Amino acid sequence: MKNLTFSITFLITITGCFAQKNTDKPKLDAYKALTEAAAQYTYLSTTVAPGQYPKTWHDDKQKAENSDSGWWCSGFYPGTLLYLAEAEGVPALKQEALAFLEDLKKEQYNTTTHDLGFMMYCSFGNAERLNPKKEYEDVLMQSAKSLITRYNPVAKCIKSWDSAPWNHASADEMPVIIDNMMNLELLFWASKHSGDPVYRDIAINHANTTMKNHFRADYSSYHEVVYNIHTGKVTKQITNQGAADNSSWARGQAWGLYGYVVMYRETKDVKYLEQAKHIAQYILHYPTMPKDLIPYWDYQAPGVPNALRDSSAAAITASALVELGGYVDTKLTDEYWSAAETILTTLTSPEYFAKKGTNGGFLLKHGVGNMPNKTEIDTPLSYGDYYLVEALMRYEKILL
Numbered sequence: 001m002k003n004l005t006f007s008i009t010f011l012i013t014i015t016g017c018f019a020q021k022n023t024d025k026p027k028l029d030a031y032k033a034l035t036e037a038a039a040q041y042t043y044l045s046t047t048v049a050p051g052q053y054p055k056t057w058h059d060d061k062q063k064a065e066n067s068d069s070g071w072w073c074s075g076f077y078p079g080t081l082l083y084l085a086e087a088e089g090v091p092a093l094k095q096e097a098l099a100f101l102e103d104l105k106k107e108q109y110n111t112t113t114h115d116l117g118f119m120m121y122c123s124f125g126n127a128e129r130l131n132p133k134k135e136y137e138d139v140l141m142q143s144a145k146s147l148i149t150r151y152n153p154v155a156k157c158i159k160s161w162d163s164a165p166w167n168h169a170s171a172d173e174m175p176v177i178i179d180n181m182m183n184l185e186l187l188f189w190a191s192k193h194s195g196d197p198v199y200r201d202i203a204i205n206h207a208n209t210t211m212k213n214h215f216r217a218d219y220s221s222y223h224e225v226v227y228n229i230h231t232g233k234v235t236k237q238i239t240n241q242g243a244a245d246n247s248s249w250a251r252g253q254a255w256g257l258y259g260y261v262v263m264y265r266e267t268k269d270v271k272y273l274e275q276a277k278h279i280a281q282y283i284l285h286y287p288t289m290p291k292d293l294i295p296y297w298d299y300q301a302p303g304v305p306n307a308l309r310d311s312s313a314a315a316i317t318a319s320a321l322v323e324l325g326g327y328v329d330t331k332l333t334d335e336y337w338s339a340a341e342t343i344l345t346t347l348t349s350p351e352y353f354a355k356k357g358t359n360g361g362f363l364l365k366h367g368v369g370n371m372p373n374k375t376e377i378d379t380p381l382s383y384g385d386y387y388l389v390e391a392l393m394r395y396e397k398i399l400l
């Protein structure tokens, strides 16, 4: 009770400071944005059927691009629907999500990708959180079992992609990308649910190895690190989706930030909190970061200030910053929540937030999927939408 009273007093105090200092900013109406998002996703749901996962929209051809359940993004559409059904109380959105889960559940046996965290935890994880039941728990446990088949105990990390010439890893090597930090939340859930520490231990080892080898002294990160599978030694520090091997790809920085916030939440080990704070410092104070805090697609993208921004990196960052703001002292809370508010105000402005019935039914415009591959450039992305909705819901809660 004492703790609860303290927490409430603390929250009211910092929320008061936060509100006072930001009166000069355009007001963010998270409630309105979520209502509009639910209307847009109701429209999006009329354009797809289970098995056709919204991937992106080609505005020039007025054409949708969907995927099957094996694409790394398949969990985001049902996950976003579940968030919106929760926020807005729209039963039809929940029904639509459940129909997609029925198709998605076969991926629990997929051992060919590290993306099972994204695919299954953003979808079934939310379904289980809202309505705990054995059916969802079994899917999540099997997904965690499939994911840890990719763990290499010598390198002490989970293989992201199977080795191939395109990812510069030979048969004796394994590539690990910073994005993989996002798949660890599923493993923490699995240990809590089953009582078996193996999943949590693997997540901790992976996070520690990543902290050691993916980050430079300034807390920017390599996108891809390649390990020798027999010795565990690092053989390459390169990029796949960034501007250069030694640049910092904006979404990679966002995945790293979010990942270490989750690590702190799950372990309460302050080294992860410090890591998250350092990454946040890099993101928020990078010299060419625009005032609206929507990053260029790479912090060292050629052509800045005319380079493209990545709305998805901004949405992931905003969601992570709202959570991180709950773990730090009042000065930093104010900085992180204020930054999240700035990002969300921009992302819900007409420049980024689509009007109902436009943008192929997606919420956010101006995402950058894979610039070097020349795919999904300046376009909507299902994960941009997912983390935007999550960030708005988290933001609503801190202002309650």
Ligand code: GLY
Binding pocket: 072, 179, 241, 251, 369
């Ligand atoms: N995980 C792939 C990406 O962020 O584009």
